[in-house]
Amino acid sequence: MFRRRPFVRPFRRAVMPAIPPALMRANELLASGNYPAAAEAYEQLARGAQTRGLPHDAQLFLQAGRCRILAGQIPAGMTDLKQGLAILAARGRWPRLLNAARRAAADLNARGLTAEAAEIEAWLKQTLPAGFAESPAVAAPARPRLLPTACPACGAPLHADEVEWSDEFTAECPYCGGAVRAE
Secondary structure: OOOOOOOOOOOOOOOOOOOOHHHHHHHHHHHHOOHHHHHHHHHHHHHHHHHHOOOOHHHHHHHHHHHHHHOOOHHHHHHHHHHHHHHHHHOOOHHHHHHHHHHHHHHHHHOOOHHHHHHHHHHHHHHOOOOOOOOOOOOOOOOOOOOOOEOOOOOOEOOHHHOEEOOOOEEEOOOOOOEEEOO
């Protein structure tokens, strides 16, 4: 007797974003501690993203600034940090700007660069709109979400306060746009 096989849906893979090799290389340089080369790579990516009008340019400038600071190139690092923050301000991304500026100031203070940290904080105070109040999205969440330290797709470093959250457990990588699940 002839029996029909039950209908089984074909296995579908999750769509992974196409990761530019230059971004992968920049992330590898950062992970290996080659901060000057990583800074240069991130800055080139940021300028390319800015030219093409891609939304990741601000994050790439911020990362280039962090790498330059780690490499001891303080003036160039401050320039990159300010450029990334200015892009966020120009786009009206106030909560993200606040988080990024606070992280930059905390990193600078941790490295003993108090004058540079004060410069970032002063710039932030004059840049934020007068009526801007810290929203619940900016404040620390009631239950902190733990992300992997690096994006599984592109290898970029992740921080819970610098990502866009799609839902309670899924964040978007600010570099490649890939979905990252929180623990």
